[in-house]
Amino acid sequence: MGLKTGKQVGLAALIAMAAPLVLPFSANGEVFELSSLANLYEGVSFDHDMHIEAVADDCSLCHHHTAGTPPEEPTCIPCHKNSPEADSPACSSCHLIEPFSSANLAISEENPLLHHKMKPGLKAAFHQNCMGCHQETGGPVGCQDCHAMTEKGEKFYNTGQYAPKPRTETGHH
Amino acid sequence: MKKLNRRNFIKGSLAGGIATVAASGKAKKASAAGGDFGGYPESMGVLVDMTKCIGCRTCEAACNKEQGLPEPDKPFDDYSVFDEHRHGGLPRRTTEKAYTVVNRYNVEGRDHPLFRKFQCNHCNEPACLTSCFVNAYTKTPEGAVIYNPKVCVGCRTCMVACPFYVPAYSFTSAINPVVKKCIMCYDTRLKFGRPPACVESCPQGVMTFGKRKDLIALAHQKIEGNPGKYVDHLYGEHEVGGTSWMYLSDVPFDKIGFDMHLGKEPIISYVKDFLAMVPMVLCIWPALFTGFHLLSTRKQANKEESPKA
Numbered sequence: 001m002g003l004k005t006g007k008q009v010g011l012a013a014l015i016a017m018a019a020p021l022v023l024p025f026s027a028n029g030e031v032f033e034l035s036s037l038a039n040l041y042e043g044v045s046f047d048h049d050m051h052i053e054a055v056a057d058d059c060s061l062c063h064h065h066t067a068g069t070p071p072e073e074p075t076c077i078p079c080h081k082n083s084p085e086a087d088s089p090a091c092s093s094c095h096l097i098e099p100f101s102s103a104n105l106a107i108s109e110e111n112p113l114l115h116h117k118m119k120p121g122l123k124a125a126f127h128q129n130c131m132g133c134h135q136e137t138g139g140p141v142g143c144q145d146c147h148a149m150t151e152k153g154e155k156f157y158n159t160g161q162y163a164p165k166p167r168t169e170t171g172h173h
Numbered sequence: 174m175k176k177l178n179r180r181n182f183i184k185g186s187l188a189g190g191i192a193t194v195a196a197s198g199k200a201k202k203a204s205a206a207g208g209d210f211g212g213y214p215e216s217m218g219v220l221v222d223m224t225k226c227i228g229c230r231t232c233e234a235a236c237n238k239e240q241g242l243p244e245p246d247k248p249f250d251d252y253s254v255f256d257e258h259r260h261g262g263l264p265r266r267t268t269e270k271a272y273t274v275v276n277r278y279n280v281e282g283r284d285h286p287l288f289r290k291f292q293c294n295h296c297n298e299p300a301c302l303t304s305c306f307v308n309a310y311t312k313t314p315e316g317a318v319i320y321n322p323k324v325c326v327g328c329r330t331c332m333v334a335c336p337f338y339v340p341a342y343s344f345t346s347a348i349n350p351v352v353k354k355c356i357m358c359y360d361t362r363l364k365f366g367r368p369p370a371c372v373e374s375c376p377q378g379v380m381t382f383g384k385r386k387d388l389i390a391l392a393h394q395k396i397e398g399n400p401g402k403y404v405d406h407l408y409g410e411h412e413v414g415g416t417s418w419m420y421l422s423d424v425p426f427d428k429i430g431f432d433m434h435l436g437k438e439p440i441i442s443y444v445k446d447f448l449a450m451v452p453m454v455l456c457i458w459p460a461l462f463t464g465f466h467l468l469s470t471r472k473q474a475n476k477e478e479s480p481k482a
């Protein structure tokens with residue numbers, strides 16, 4: 001089994017699964033525009049259907065215990081092996097856009113479940129999950145293979161039209 | 174002027190530095206215990222999981238923008254910097270223009286390189302702070318080790334004292350060098366309860382921001398929960414008395430440039446011996462003391478002459 005390296009495959013695609021807050025779970029044929037985190041890079045079109053096929057209907061590979069299929073991670077199994085489908089299996093329902101804000105840190109401090117404290121923020125969840133799989137299966141892994149850099153991004157990375165001018169040797173040094 | 178012997182001086186500067194930010198009781202404990210202060214209980218920290226870093230350098234770009242640092246020599250998406258080495262094959266280090274750098278290590282037996290982000294570790298008992306004669310440094314209750322550039326005389330003692338070779342100097346003005354290093358984004362973020370810019374920018378979630386004590390628990394949970402994934406060591410938990418930035422790795426730390434011989438004692442306990450090994454520094458102390466006043470007056474004058482600087 002291998003991932004198709006279609007243009008719509010989205011590593012950072014996921015970068016914006018925040019948008020479809022209520023993601024219809026059996027949303028076959030849907031292409032999501034993942035753009036809620038778009039800033040330095042443009043959003044990503046994520047072909048959900050194609051990925052369902054790529055993972056051979058094993059939803060838990062991405063959705064852990066929220067899709068009604070048993071989770072993969074050994075740490076999740078003890079509590080979640082029989083968990084039903086969650087009200088919303090969207091990435092952004094659990095993975096926070098601002099995981100380290102004071103408010104969110106205070107909430108996580110009250111949560112005695114260390115496993116849940118380990119839960120990455122939305123941006124990290126997208127990249128870790130997509131990238132991990134793409135590396136193994138030959139999916140796209142370069143930043144711009146999934147999302148084009150914006151002008152803001154070029155400024156931020158001092159690249160493209162904002163690249164540093166080649167230094168001229170002045171002999172002074 | 175009151176006579177200070179070296180030991181008291183060092184103690185004094187520790188207590189002094191801490192007293193500026195802590196209740197006096199705490200400060201007393203710090204100096205009385207002679208170095209087992211152990212850090213502020215509510216101190217924040219950053220846990221760096223190096224197994225996740227892909228070397229994209231986004232954190233470097235974020236630091237550059239957040240700290241208003243000069244334009245880099247190469248774009249931040251130029252990965253040829255990983256091939257740059259200093260004398261002796263040493264990897265890139267922090268400079269006055271880059272408070273953080275990411276370096277690549279090709280480790281035998283690992284199928285892809287390991288990337289290591291480097292910046293000030295924000296020690297619980299910072300050697301830079303204890304070694305500074307003019308109390309330019311402060312360890313804030315939030316965990317950041319910050320400095321006052323107006324007080325810094327550019328003597329470079331902290332550069333020698335830091336076990337991680339972090340502080341760099343800005344030489345834009347030859348007679349007014351001033352320390353430059355990562356401040357954990359204290360001014361713009363940390364003091365408002367926000368995570369550092371580099372932490373927030375990372376696409377891979379390499380860095381976790383939170384209370385240092387929670388991060389320690391989290392790190393051990395990660396090690397235990399993923400048998401075989403991590404080396405069973407949390408770098409910075411105990412090194413030099415503990416640091417706010419701590420690291421997890423899947424390869425032995427000494428293979429990726431970490432000093433495994435620093436011990437658990439804060440460098441303050443060693444400062445005396447350490448400095449004795451650097452007689453130059455001792456010889457120039459009196460000169461430095463008399464020079465401070467001169468320097469700061471000059472600095473003042475200099476500032477007036479060139480408002481640009």
Ligand code: SF4
Pocket residue numbers: 293294295296299300301302318334335336337338339340354
């Ligand atoms: S790493 Fe060095 S510069 Fe940073 S706090 Fe520790 S001693 Fe000071």
Ligand code: SF4
Pocket residue numbers: 235236237239240272273292354355356357358369370371372
């Ligand atoms: S904490 Fe702030 S100053 Fe330090 S390396 Fe990160 S962005 Fe730079």
Ligand code: SF4
Pocket residue numbers: 225226227228229230231232233275288290374375376377378379380
């Ligand atoms: S931004 Fe994150 S993944 Fe990229 S180099 Fe920095 S620490 Fe590594």
